Amino acid sequence: MLININDFNMKRYKILLAVLVLGTMTACNSTDGKLTGTGAAAPAAGGQENVKDDVSAKDVVKVAAGSKDHTTLVAALKQADLITSLSNAGPFTVFAPTNAAFDKLPAGTVDGLMKADQKEALQNILQYHVTVAAMKAETFTDGQVLGMVNGDNVTISIKNGKVILNNSAVIIASVAASNGIVHIIDAVLLPPAKK
Amino acid sequence: MKNIQSFVICSGLVTAIILGAGSCKPKNAGNAVSGDAASKVYVAPGKYDEFYNFVSGGFSGQMSVYGLPSARLLRVIPVFSVDPEKGYGYSEESKPMLNTSHGFVPWDDLHHEDLSQTNGEIDGRWIFANANNTPRVARVDLTTFHTAEIIEIPNSAGNHSSPFITENTEYVVAGTRFSVPPDNADGDVAINSYKKNFKGSISFISVDKATGSMAIAFQLRCPGVNFDLSHAGKGKSNGWFFFSCYNTEQANTLLEVNASQRDKDFIMAVNWKKAEEYLKAGKAVKESVKYVHNVYNEKTHSATSEIRTEVMVLDTKELKDICYFIPCPKSPHGCDVDPTGEYIVGSGKLAALIPVFSFDKLMKAIAAKDFIGDYDGIPVVKYESALYGEVKKPGLGPLHTEFDGKGNAITTFFVSSEIVKWNIKDLKILDRAPTYYSPGHLCIPGGDTKKPNAKYVIVYNKITKDRYLPTGPELAQSAQLFDISGDKMQLILDFPTIGEPHYAQAVAADVIRNNSVKFYKLEENTHPFVSKGEGETKVVRKDKRVDIYITAIRSHFAPDNIEGIKMGDEVYWHVTNLEQDWDVPHGFAIKGALTAELLIMPGETQTLKWTPEKPGMYPFYCTDFCSALHQEMQGYVRVSPMGSNTALLFSTGKNMPPKDSIGTK
Numbered sequence: 001m002l003i004n005i006n007d008f009n010m011k012r013y014k015i016l017l018a019v020l021v022l023g024t025m026t027a028c029n030s031t032d033g034k035l036t037g038t039g040a041a042a043p044a045a046g047g048q049e050n051v052k053d054d055v056s057a058k059d060v061v062k063v064a065a066g067s068k069d070h071t072t073l074v075a076a077l078k079q080a081d082l083i084t085s086l087s088n089a090g091p092f093t094v095f096a097p098t099n100a101a102f103d104k105l106p107a108g109t110v111d112g113l114m115k116a117d118q119k120e121a122l123q124n125i126l127q128y129h130v131t132v133a134a135m136k137a138e139t140f141t142d143g144q145v146l147g148m149v150n151g152d153n154v155t156i157s158i159k160n161g162k163v164i165l166n167n168s169a170v171i172i173a174s175v176a177a178s179n180g181i182v183h184i185i186d187a188v189l190l191p192p193a194k195k
Numbered sequence: 196m197k198n199i200q201s202f203v204i205c206s207g208l209v210t211a212i213i214l215g216a217g218s219c220k221p222k223n224a225g226n227a228v229s230g231d232a233a234s235k236v237y238v239a240p241g242k243y244d245e246f247y248n249f250v251s252g253g254f255s256g257q258m259s260v261y262g263l264p265s266a267r268l269l270r271v272i273p274v275f276s277v278d279p280e281k282g283y284g285y286s287e288e289s290k291p292m293l294n295t296s297h298g299f300v301p302w303d304d305l306h307h308e309d310l311s312q313t314n315g316e317i318d319g320r321w322i323f324a325n326a327n328n329t330p331r332v333a334r335v336d337l338t339t340f341h342t343a344e345i346i347e348i349p350n351s352a353g354n355h356s357s358p359f360i361t362e363n364t365e366y367v368v369a370g371t372r373f374s375v376p377p378d379n380a381d382g383d384v385a386i387n388s389y390k391k392n393f394k395g396s397i398s399f400i401s402v403d404k405a406t407g408s409m410a411i412a413f414q415l416r417c418p419g420v421n422f423d424l425s426h427a428g429k430g431k432s433n434g435w436f437f438f439s440c441y442n443t444e445q446a447n448t449l450l451e452v453n454a455s456q457r458d459k460d461f462i463m464a465v466n467w468k469k470a471e472e473y474l475k476a477g478k479a480v481k482e483s484v485k486y487v488h489n490v491y492n493e494k495t496h497s498a499t500s501e502i503r504t505e506v507m508v509l510d511t512k513e514l515k516d517i518c519y520f521i522p523c524p525k526s527p528h529g530c531d532v533d534p535t536g537e538y539i540v541g542s543g544k545l546a547a548l549i550p551v552f553s554f555d556k557l558m559k560a561i562a563a564k565d566f567i568g569d570y571d572g573i574p575v576v577k578y579e580s581a582l583y584g585e586v587k588k589p590g591l592g593p594l595h596t597e598f599d600g601k602g603n604a605i606t607t608f609f610v611s612s613e614i615v616k617w618n619i620k621d622l623k624i625l626d627r628a629p630t631y632y633s634p635g636h637l638c639i640p641g642g643d644t645k646k647p648n649a650k651y652v653i654v655y656n657k658i659t660k661d662r663y664l665p666t667g668p669e670l671a672q673s674a675q676l677f678d679i680s681g682d683k684m685q686l687i688l689d690f691p692t693i694g695e696p697h698y699a700q701a702v703a704a705d706v707i708r709n710n711s712v713k714f715y716k717l718e719e720n721t722h723p724f725v726s727k728g729e730g731e732t733k734v735v736r737k738d739k740r741v742d743i744y745i746t747a748i749r750s751h752f753a754p755d756n757i758e759g760i761k762m763g764d765e766v767y768w769h770v771t772n773l774e775q776d777w778d779v780p781h782g783f784a785i786k787g788a789l790t791a792e793l794l795i796m797p798g799e800t801q802t803l804k805w806t807p808e809k810p811g812m813y814p815f816y817c818t819d820f821c822s823a824l825h826q827e828m829q830g831y832v833r834v835s836p837m838g839s840n841t842a843l844l845f846s847t848g849k850n851m852p853p854k855d856s857i858g859t860k
Contacts, residue, residue: 038236038245038264039237039238039244053713056775056777057774057775059776088823089749089821089822089823090823091749133824178774179749180749
């Protein structure tokens with residue numbers, strides 16, 4: 001194989017490079033063309049939810065996962081592929097309906113949403129429970145409108161010292177998380193019907 | 196391959212690939228990089244490197260941390276120079292770290308490092324570093340990768356022969372490069388009175404086993420020469436320390452010529468256990484000196500700098516059985532002890548051979564008083580009586596040697612630009628490989644300990660020339676990675692470094708990585724100006740001093756609106772990062788600050804002193820991208836003229852415009 005610089009053109013150059021590179025790999029590495037390289041102890045694949053860290057404060061996902069009253073929510077977040085996003089830096093405010101809140105929905109609603117072909121609808125509902133900003137309960141004001149992750153709004157009202165969302169769900173407790181805050185609510189928020 | 200010469204005119208890329216491909220066939224001498232080099236250094240995304248490599252930053256004053264074999268730069272640890280990126284030397288807490296008996300020194304020249312050892316093996320707790328200009332030794336904590344302590348060295352100038360340690364980290368040594376008149380003598384003397392007035396000094400700094408805390412245990416007063424490098428004995432020779440010295444001519448000018456007169460200079464063997472005995476027996480003289488001891492406290496997140504005024508000095512001329520000189524050809528530089536502790540390798544910069552001394556023979560010669568005389572009161576052992584043998588014609592300009600733990604040594608040759616592997620027992624040369632160009636130090640993981648982990652040697656070159664894309668007159672500094680797992684040393688990677696690399700250390704990652712701290716616990720924070728929650732934030736005025744207790748958490752400061760600061764005020768921003776989460780530092784910067792930013796780790800409090808130079812509105816913000824609303828993490832501070840009646844106000848989320856006057860004053 002001889003390269004003549006005078007009739008050298010880009011196309012040939014690229015082909016030649018490819019041939020040489022492949023030739024080098026196969027001849028010397030004998031690992032069917034893959035550059036395997038070296039390196040020890042790979043961290044787990046996937047998103048930040050897989051980072052091994054037993055000492056940091058819990059993020060919103062770990063807070064929810066640690067509650068036995070939120071198993072439906074956590075299962076739904078998994079089904080909707082939202083665990084990775086909510087394990088991120090945030091800051092998030094998550095309105096977290098209890099299992100009892102989900103049970104108040106018409107029979108079969110949750111099961112229906114958990115079906116593969118309903119993933120988008122499930123994502124829409126769950127994203128309606130999250131806003132990007134860490135908002136403590138005492139910072140909410142009567143009439144305040146929150147823009148939620150799914151693009152719709154939630155309206156806050158304050159009655160008798162209670163924070164109520166869309167006149168339907170009441171914040172019954174709040175838990176600080178490393179990447180935001182989890183407000184536990186007693187009803188599921190339903191986004192407005194799409195036009 | 197017979198056409199290879201016609202390839203010379205092709206682009207460098209094509210040439211490199213062809214050379215790479217060609218290496219699958221039997222090698223010829225011209226093939227510098229072989230075909231499997233790429234896979235040997237490739238660490239896939241998400242995989243960890245196998246080794247930490249701590250590389251001295253030379254005139255940057257800092258220490259860099261690389262992963263090997265990928266040579267990915269993981270961190271630059273500020274040690275002896277200010278680092279505005281991290282607020283080091285600018286925050287009130289870190290300023291005392293750079294205090295010296297001369298005052299605040301913002302720069303130094305970090306040459307050498309040694310990892311702490313237990314039983315002659317790297318234990319991964321600390322790494323020590325020297326300041327070559329204003330003599331100091333630093334200890335870096337390897338749980339935080341933070342400079343934990345710096346101690347100044349009195350009676351010294353140019354702390355080059357440092358910070359080498361004993362095999363259980365009992366001591367870190369500091370040998371002076373420049374001999375000088377001692378600190379308690381009048382230094383205002385004629386320079387050419389060197390022989391009369393200038394003294395050498397070797398400091399033994401004790402290291403507390405539990406805390407790492409350093410203290411100068413004693414100093415050895417030595418003849419006025421230049422001490423260059425050193426290494427402790429180990430195993431059988433534990434209890435001894437070996438220092439190379441040059442300028443035994445005692446020249447005070449044009450050392451290039453005048454310090455190269457003698458055929459042989461010395462390796463100085465120091466019996467430090469004997470020195471300890473003399474110290475205990477009260478033979479040391481207490482001298483009054485002035486030096487500082489700076490300590491960073493991880494609970495207060497603050498450094499303190501204390502003045503020390505005494506040092507215990509042992510006179511090696513009087514106390515005859517502490518020090519012995521071994522003649523060593525031609526201005527020895529490197530002074531390296533093999534893993535068994537039996538062989539001491541001296542590398543004369545101008546020598547055409549490498550002498551290897553035997554510890555056993557040295558002990559016999561000392562016992563038999565097999566001396567050829569004395570040098571300034573120190574006995575000089577007969578060269579042949581201490582010599583094990585010489586490596587003949589090894590190369591030109593030997594500088595430093597590391598060991599592979601398999602009976603071999605690898606030495607750098609500055610003048611002939613190569614590394615040479617040789618067998619310690621038979622002194623035969625086994626392999627040589629060119630470096631690009633002119634190597635100084637080299638490093639094998641654990642290569643100066645009892646247990647080398649000899650998969651690689653990293654060579655730190657002094658000249659780079661054409662190895663990288665040019666960047667004007669100042670070029671990248673260069674390191675080169677060789678695979679030494681086989682019989683032949685194989686160059687597998689070039690990588691640039693910060694500052695100028697001198698000595699380096701490397702260790703298997705497992706020794707260090709599992710001890711790494713993820714964040715500081717807020718509940719353990721005892722900083723006097725900490726705010727452990729937003730409820731504790733406040734602004735306190737006392738005359739002209741204003742202390743702002745402020746917190747940072749995703750994604751706001753509390754307070755973020757501050758009014759009532761006045762011209763002439765001295766304002767201290769005490770920023771506490773309330774996060775208790777891995778990898779969430781917050782930054783703090785304010786417009787016009789004549790200092791730097793703060794970079795505050797989770798759970799930490801750091802303080803920026805600020806004296807506004809004119810009335811007006813000063814925004815401040817978080818500099819370290821912390822969350823999706825990082826760009827919202829900001830605030831304002833209003834500065835009014837001196838004597839104005841603007842009330843002191845501070846809040847977050849409460850300072851709303853009056854409903855009837857939005858946008859007006």
